[in-house]
Amino acid sequence: MIPQIINGLIFASILFLVAAGLTIIFGILRVVNFSHGSFYLLGIYIAYSITRFSQDPVLYLASPFIAGALAGAVGMAFERGLLSRVYGRGELFELLLTYGMIFVFIDVFRIGWGTMPISDPTITFKLGTVSIAGYLMPLYNLYLITIAAILALVLWYLLFKTRVGMIIRATSFDKEVTSSFGVNVNRVYVLTFFLGCFLAGFGGGLMLPVTGAWIGLDIDMLILGLVVVVVGGLGSIKGALVASLLIGLVRSFGISMFPAIELAIVYVIMIAVLIVKPSGLFGGVEH
Amino acid sequence: MLKLDKINVNIAKIPVLRNLSMEVDEAEIVCIVGPNGAGKTTTIRSIMGILPVISGKIVFEGKDVTSMKAHERFRLGIGYAPEDRRLYPDFTVIDNILFPARILGVDEEEVKRRVFRIFPELKDQTHRLAMTLSGGQQKMVAVARALAANPKLVLLDEPLEGLAPVVRSRLASGISELKDEGISVLMAESNATHIKDIVDRIYGIKRGEIVEMEALT
């Protein structure tokens, strides 16, 4: 039981980081960022490059933050340089633009980091293991879960207890009215894209020691992120959290019990949720 | 203080306002009256900077604001209460009202004093969620929110529409009090009967053009 729970929580942590970014970006820009999985993958690659400089554990632990910040910066550049040019032309074009980015990223990855999968579990070995109820666990895995949980709390605090969060929430309710109360909505867009891509890149950076990276992981992660967002309800952070835990744990137990159809179980859960509650567990936004 | 000079506004390429000119003076209450679809809301939204004008000029306090964005015009002192209230449903009443004040960084206590002097009935509702209020209370919150950042001009889009008579006259007298504070008001209504007593001037509007009041009936 314990290993499945820990693995499920790791998976849930990453899903949450990815899905929270997707759902925040959707809440503000009403765009589902199809290149979100690519930002996740970018995070892993950046973390990999950073940790080439030295084997210092501190650098390993800091790398997800740097990877997140850089992924966020790339996201900002994408939003300002490309995406903002098609605002108001309908979601088809916004969606396609983010879809086109997936392919640009694929070749950027191939040029920058080659076509072979990369991995580097050094930090896992350096941190060693701990024993939980008789099971030996890499300490890094617990670190990952803890840091993701802390980030979830920080995110909640940011959105619900700060002035910036108030502005973000107001903008997601009503852009027009919010802009007439002095908010420069374009800045909120940039900030949101940074935040969303930071979360994806950060999640990627955390996973370098666990899974590494390969081309194709971008689309896998995008699809799982979409499933979490659909199950949780589009635009709902709470929904993203609950759905990540649900899907993370289900998948983890699925892998150990029904390895042949573990991924299918995830989709079946999604279909079941949608038949019972079409807008997702915590969703209200369906226009 | 506000001057529209022959503005033309299109929505989805269809002309909605045609060579529309009007003026609002200091501490004056002006109302645009016209049937649905005449262009009242469009006028107000163009002044706020939500809709772009194709040609013509909008001058506020001697400054040409025609090419300014909504958030920039807000900073010059324009407050706005949109049609259908459009409160933030998950925010409390007080968070709704103070939102513009917090953006501008003005003293919250001062804002509360002013707003509750005009709308004392909102005083015990401050911590309810906006979506749980009645329609009349929501209208008051919307007007109160438009006042929060100490504007010199407030734009009220059909503030009295669809209210019960008692609430309507309360809100109307609230609006007329603004004048005493030196605030100019530009409001839109489809019916002139309820606002006759409080307004200084009325513009008739029909098919996007200013018309004589007689032409409306």
Place this chain on the structure above:
Amino acid sequence: MRDFRIVYLAIAIILFCIPFTGEYPTYLTGLALLFGISALALNVLLGYTGLLSFGNALFFGAGAYTVGLLIKHYDIAAIEILFPASIATSFAVAVAVGFICVRHTRIYFTMLTIALASLFYALAHKLRPITGGDDGIRIYDTYLFGREIASVTEFYYLILVFFFASILVLRIILKSPFGLTLQAIRDSEMRARFAGISITKYRLGSFIVSGVFTGMAGALYALFLGQISPDDVLGLTRSGEFVAMTILGGFTSFTGPVVGAFVFTYLKAFVSSALIYWYMVAGIIIIGVVLFVPLGIMGEIERRLLWRR
């Protein structure tokens, strides 16, 4: 109208003559024809119903895997059985999936199509004993009414017949009261609802039309290539290519998706043979079309023709 007919006739003659230019152009054009129908079918949803499906590979894969599985497990090699069977499965899949999807519109619809296509992808991928997993299924020795169809040219003509028949049928469907109603719903859902139209039913109908034609194209694709795998026929990239083709050619034009499919398929073949960075090129094309030619090739041409008159 008259000059257009001449253009169409010329294109038909060129398509007919393609096999005389060699095996590779024939192969490439065969693919373009199949993708053309798939993109056209996608556009029944996108252009005519206003629903963006990013999961149409699901039908393509359903058609392809019907052929593959029947051959692999039941040794059925008769195209006259395989093809109708593919129609039946893609119809069934479209009904089941459509039932879940058409209750949603816009982005929700799009995400659901992705997720449901992913479900089938995951199954094809993981149920190795049945589907062959990653390796997919090899298909050889297929017969049409007892005659073995083996050469690229023979398959090409089979595809060409299917292509013209599909264009004709889709054209009729879209001009029929059914097709016109779809467009009315697309333009104003509210007005259609007031007119008493059952929107969900029409959307489901559109979904089924889209699914069946894509499924048939998928079945022929399996026969033509002789090899299918989950990534090739069921992946998100396959669905995305249909969308990219449609946008490139122009979703506001009937012929746009076919033109897009041709341009995309040839371009992909040429670029990937000359340069290893096809993905970058594809991405830039998609982004460029969105930014600069949102109406696509045919949409832009039609706009200019209208403007000139």
